[in-house]
Amino acid sequence: MIEFGAQTYSSTVFIVLSSIVMMGSFVLSMITVSNAVRLRNVMLSWKAGKLGGYPLFSTLFLLLCVTLGVLASVHRVSIDLFIIATYIFTGVNWFTASFLMSRRYITDHGIVKNINDPSQTVAWNSINDYLERSSEQSCHFTFFYSQFDGVKGKPRSVRLEIEVPDKLADRFRKILNYKLGRRFRQDLAQVSGFEHFNF
Numbered sequence: 001m002i003e004f005g006a007q008t009y010s011s012t013v014f015i016v017l018s019s020i021v022m023m024g025s026f027v028l029s030m031i032t033v034s035n036a037v038r039l040r041n042v043m044l045s046w047k048a049g050k051l052g053g054y055p056l057f058s059t060l061f062l063l064l065c066v067t068l069g070v071l072a073s074v075h076r077v078s079i080d081l082f083i084i085a086t087y088i089f090t091g092v093n094w095f096t097a098s099f100l101m102s103r104r105y106i107t108d109h110g111i112v113k114n115i116n117d118p119s120q121t122v123a124w125n126s127i128n129d130y131l132e133r134s135s136e137q138s139c140h141f142t143f144f145y146s147q148f149d150g151v152k153g154k155p156r157s158v159r160l161e162i163e164v165p166d167k168l169a170d171r172f173r174k175i176l177n178y179k180l181g182r183r184f185r186q187d188l189a190q191v192s193g194f195e196h197f198n199f
Contacts, residue, residue: 015082018082018083018086018090019086021086021090022086022089022090022093025089025090025093025094025097026089026093028093028094028097029092029093029094029096029097031097031116032096032097032100032101032115032116033096033100035100035115035116036100036115039105039107039112039115040107040108041107041108041109042105042106042107043106043107043108043175044105044106044168044171044172044175045103045104045105045106046103046104046164046165046168047099047102047103048102048103048104048163049098049099049102054099054102055095055098055099055101055102057098058091058094058095058097058098058099059095061091061094061095062088062091062092062094062095064091065084065087065088065090065091066088066091068084068087069084069087069088072084100115101114101115101116103115104162104164106172106175107121109121109123109124110122110123110124110126110127111143111160111162113160122143122145122160123145124179124180126145126146126147127143127144127145127180128144128145128146128157129143129144130142130143130144130176130180134169136166137165137166138163138164138165138166138169139163139164139166139169139172140161140162140163140164141161141162141163141164141172142159142160142161142162143159143160143161143162144157144158144159144160145157145158145160146158
């Protein structure tokens with residue numbers, strides 16, 4: 001029951017829907033944590049959320065739920081504890097899942113775009129080219145790689161953009177040099193009377 005002053009409302013539907021959302025967020029967070037634990041040969045990883053490295057919406061939602069819970073307990077607002085617990089539990093699960101999904105993982109196999117979808121890992125040998133652009137606090141890398149198009153049956157070129165924190169940029173460049181150096185580092189060549197670089 002949710003009580004607001006003298007009015008009382010039946011909350012059976014709300015409890016059912018809240019329980020479904022709560023269980024769904026719990027399952028999502030457990031799958032994401034499991035995938036993060038099972039990820040092998042992680043060479044480098046960092047936070048990549050929009051709010052100081054943390055995911056924006058799930059972080060704000062969790063902070064709001066905790067704040068409302070604290071205010072409700074301090075001022076003794078007449079709100080069912082089940083509601084507060086449901087929101088906080090859902091917020092914690094949502095934050096956990098989105099935080100791990102927003103992280104960037106660089107593994108021995110390639111660049112992990114989505115930890116919950118192994119097929120979205122960009123393998124090192126599928127990268128055809130990349131560009132680097134530096135800013136004050138980070139380095140922006142753009143990778144071009146081939147991906148098989150299941151509809152047309154032909155490989156298509158896809159672009160992946162990654163912001164690497166400035167403090168990790170050197171380590172990331174070393175990994176790129178180790179994984180891609182042989183294919184991208186070539187000497188100045190003379191072809192058909194024109195000089196060009198092969199990157």
